[in-house]
Amino acid sequence: MSRCFGFRKKWKDIKLKLEDEVKDNRKPAIKNVHDALSSELTALASKFNVESRLGSNPPKDESKNPDKPPTYTYRELATATNNFREESFIGEGGFGLVYKGKLERTGQVVAVKKLNHSGLQGDPEFLVEVLMLTLLRHPNLVTLFGYCAEGNQRLLVYEYMSLGSLEDHLHDLRPDKEPLDWNTRMMIAAGAAKGLEFLHHQAEPPVIFRDLKSANILLGEGFHPKLSDFGLAKFGPSGDKSHVSTRVMGTQGYCAPEYATTGKLTSKSDIYSFGVVLLELLTGRKALDDNYGRDKQLVEWARPMLKDRTRITQLADPLLRGQFPESVFKKTVDVAILCLQEKANNRPCMQDVVTALNYLASRKYNPNKANTAEIKGIEDYSSSGTNTSTIGSPIGTKLLNIGVDREQAVAEARMWGETWREKRRKSANSSPESHDGLYT
Known part of the structure; x- marks a missing residue:
C-alpha cells in the first residue's frame, strides 16, 4: 500500500505544540498562525514531493506553489460573498456559517466558512484543519483552497460542492x-x-x-x-x-x-x-x-x-x-x-x-x-x-x-x-x- 506522505515526526511536533497551547489556555498570536503554516509547509516541501500528493485540483492562483495554501484578506472574502449577506448563505456547521462566493482574482466559485468568534474551534484547531486539508488530498476529501487569519477573523475557503450535504x-x-x-x-x-x-x-x-x-x-x-x-x-x-x-x-x-x-x-x-x-x-x-x-x-x-x-x-x-x-x-x-x-x-x-x-x-x-x-x-x-x-x-x-x-x-x-x-x-x-x- 502506498503512503501519501512520511513525515510522522513533523506532524507529532505540530500536535504537541498545539496541545500545549490548549492546556495553557493560550491562543497563539495571529502572526504565529501564518508562521506555523509557512515554516512547517516549507520544511516539508524541501524534503518531499508535495505536488504528487495534491492531485490534479490545486488552487488556480497558487498552482506554482501548492505547498502553501493561499491566504485571502477579509475584504476579498467579504466581496466574494456579497458581504456575507443572507442570499449567499448555504449552510451552517458546528463552528460557523458557510457562504457561497466568487473570488475576484480567479473567478472561481467557492464555499467560505466563517468561524464563530465564540465557537469551539480556536486557533490550534484552525491551524490543524488548514494543515490537514493542505496535505491530505483525495478524491473523497473536500479541497481547501485557502484561508484568512486577519485580526480575530478566521475563515476557510473550500471548493464549492454544488449539491449540498x-x-x-x-x-x-x-x-x-x-x-x-x-x-x-x-x-x-x-x-x-x-x-x-x-x-x-x-x-x-x-x-x-x-x-x-x-x-x-x-x-x-x-x-x-x-x-x-x-x-x-x-x-x-x-x-x-x-x-x-x-x-x-x-x-x-x-x-x-x-x-x-x-x-x-x-x-x-x-x-x-x-x-x-x-x-x-x-x-x-x-x-x-x-x-x-x-x-x-x-x-x-x-x-x-x-x-x-x-x-x-x-x-x-x-x-x-x-x-x-x-x-x-x-x-x-x-x-x-x-x-x-x-x-x-x-x-x-x-x-x-x-x-x-x-x-x-x-x-x-x-x-x-x-x-x-x-x-x-x-x-x-x-x-x-x-x-x-x-x-x-x-x-x-x-x-x-x-x-x-x-x-x-x-x-x-x-x-x-x-x-x-x-x-x-x-x-x-x-x-x-x-x-x-x-x-x-
Whole structure:
C-alpha cells in the first residue's frame, strides 16, 4: 500500500505544540498562525514531493506553489460573498456559517466558512484543519483552497460542492427535488467509505475524523461524495499506544459508545459513526430525532428489525418506494451491523468496509429488471436461522460467500473471509467471550 506522505515526526511536533497551547489556555498570536503554516509547509516541501500528493485540483492562483495554501484578506472574502449577506448563505456547521462566493482574482466559485468568534474551534484547531486539508488530498476529501487569519477573523475557503450535504438530501429535501435512488445511495456510501479509508490507512500518521455524520458528507456533480469539516479531527495513536485520550466531542447519535463513556478515541470510533450514516442512507431517518420520543435514537429504533431477519426490509426508507434489490439491501444492513458492534475490536477496518460496499454498489438496480441486482448464491439469514444478535463476522463467512460472475470480487471475498476468521479466532483465544454483538 502506498503512503501519501512520511513525515510522522513533523506532524507529532505540530500536535504537541498545539496541545500545549490548549492546556495553557493560550491562543497563539495571529502572526504565529501564518508562521506555523509557512515554516512547517516549507520544511516539508524541501524534503518531499508535495505536488504528487495534491492531485490534479490545486488552487488556480497558487498552482506554482501548492505547498502553501493561499491566504485571502477579509475584504476579498467579504466581496466574494456579497458581504456575507443572507442570499449567499448555504449552510451552517458546528463552528460557523458557510457562504457561497466568487473570488475576484480567479473567478472561481467557492464555499467560505466563517468561524464563530465564540465557537469551539480556536486557533490550534484552525491551524490543524488548514494543515490537514493542505496535505491530505483525495478524491473523497473536500479541497481547501485557502484561508484568512486577519485580526480575530478566521475563515476557510473550500471548493464549492454544488449539491449540498447528504443530510440535505435525506432529511431536508426541498419539495422540488427528487429523493436519492438506491444506486445513488450506494455510490455515496462507497465514496464516503473510501475517504475514511484514506484517513485511516494511507495518511501517516493516521487521522481520526471524529465527527463523521451526514451533514459532513458533501455532494458534488453527479452526487460525488467528499468528507468535509476537519475541525474535530485528531491524529491517531502512535507507537505502542492503542488509543488517543481526548475530551468527548462530536455529534449526539453518531458517537461510539466506548468513546462517549471513556473519551478513548480510535479509528473504530469513526467506523461506528459510519455505521450510523449507513443506517441513515438505508432508512431515511435522522441519527437523532426528538420527534420520535423514545425512538429518537436511530440505532435504538432499528434494533428490533436488525435482530429479526424477517423484518429487515421494514427498515427501508419509504422514499425509495420499494425500488431497491432486496438481497443487496439485506447485505448492506449486515455491513451496518458490523460497523455498529458494541465492542470496538469486533468492528471491521475501513478497508474491509470499502471492499464490501464497492461490490454491493456494483450490483446496480434496474427498476425495469427487478432481479438484475440480486446477489445469487448467498444464504439468506432469515431462512438459515442465524442469530444476528451475535454476528461477529457475517461479511467474511456469509455476506460475500457468493457465486458471482467476477473473479476479482470472489477473490476479495475469500481474502476477506480468511481475515475475519483469523481475527475471530484470535479474539476467542484472548477473551472468555467469543462474541460481543450489537445487542448486548
